[in-house]
Amino acid sequence: MRGVPKGASGCQRNPLGSGKERFGRCSRLLKADDFKTVFSRPRKSVDDCFTVLACANTQKHPRLGLAIAKRQVRSAVARNRIKRVIRESFRRHQSLLPALDIVVLARRGTEAKGNAELFRSLQGHWSRLGRRCAG
């Protein structure tokens, strides 16, 4: 384990292999380069809660990255809440998604929304991206 990056240990495996809804390190975007590629040629899905960017990756499974800016969401508690909701929703729905790298950005109004509303919004984003990127 010495000298080997933490995230590289299990990333060859498919996180859906066990059939459970897991969300380990290899289901996340870890490097700045990963984010750059998504930002450079994204497919967008926007509503008044989130802006969701996605592009196809070389893995066998989707990966998630979060970009909740301090500018958009001032309170640290609110930022944590939004991130947790996004991860939870991704975890639940990742089996339905193709092999995409996804970046979720917060919008100015995100802080005011309740958890249920955020979950509803995210569900819409997942199905939209799934349909668009599959074909």
Added chain:
RNA sequence: AGAGUCGGCCAGGCAGUCGCUGUGCCGGUUGGCAUGGAGGAAAGUCCGGGCUCCACAGGGCAAGGCGCCAGGUAACGCCUGGGGGGCGAGAGCCUACGGAAAGUGCCGCAGAAAAUAUACCGCCUAAGCACAUUGGUGCCGGUAAGGGUGAAAUGGUGCGGUAAGAGCGCACCGCGCCGGUGGUAACACCGGUGGCAGGGUAAACCCCGCCUGGAGCAAGACCAAGUAGGGGAGCAAUGCGCGGCCCGCGCAGCUUCCGGGUAGGUUGCUUGAGGUACACGGUGACGUGUAUCCCAGAUGAAUGACUGUCCACGACAGAACCCGGCUUAUCGGCCGGCUCUCCAC
């Protein structure tokens, strides 16, 4: 019982399902099991330290902070106890609380005058001069008691004194000085004595005393792999750095010789001025001893989501090297000390 005041504590609970992450054990791997997983402010970054690197040869000038006394502490601008002053009926609360006869500045409006004093309305006419000569009138003057202005007007009250007045004199209070007593001290009390010296402002400059190197975990250390970074010697001038400036010192530049570094990862990274219990010392902050416990350590960043249920219907708010404080935000609830008022006995 009500009102108030001070101090301390808690920060939704329980159950189920699905997750994230640290550690330990098992396992060939996927993984499994066990166990730990935000706060009283984690916040603001306002002080003080530890830790790390740089500068550590010092000097001068600046700059900043602090400011009743004693203690506590690693240290502090913090805390505790005490003193002075102010507020409150009281418990209690507030206090930037050294120096204004070292110097400089400022003091709006009003007011005569805001500081080497001065005289608006007033008061007086004793002494001197002139006129009249019966009281008187004017000049030369005296005075600051009274009025008025102001936040503030050259001690306060009373008696004497006087032409009217004035620390001019006296008593008490205040102020300064001296001595004594108590107290570690700040200071308090008592006695004597002096004479009216002197406005306020030092979170205005300033003076006095004390304190202060610079940067910060993206500090710094280590590891693996390619493209020119490091060390030694010589050289004139320029730039940069050592918090600022002047010395002073160092580095960069050019020539020459010798050997190897930044993007990623590991570490620093949580055992500590540590918590809990008891005993002892101390008015207290706190200290000492013994026993016992290990109590977040992420790094695109964990500590959660959903459902059910109960109630008082859940505020402010999220660790990022670590501690000690301060300040600010906060739905509500609980406990205790003390004070005042009312009722009953």
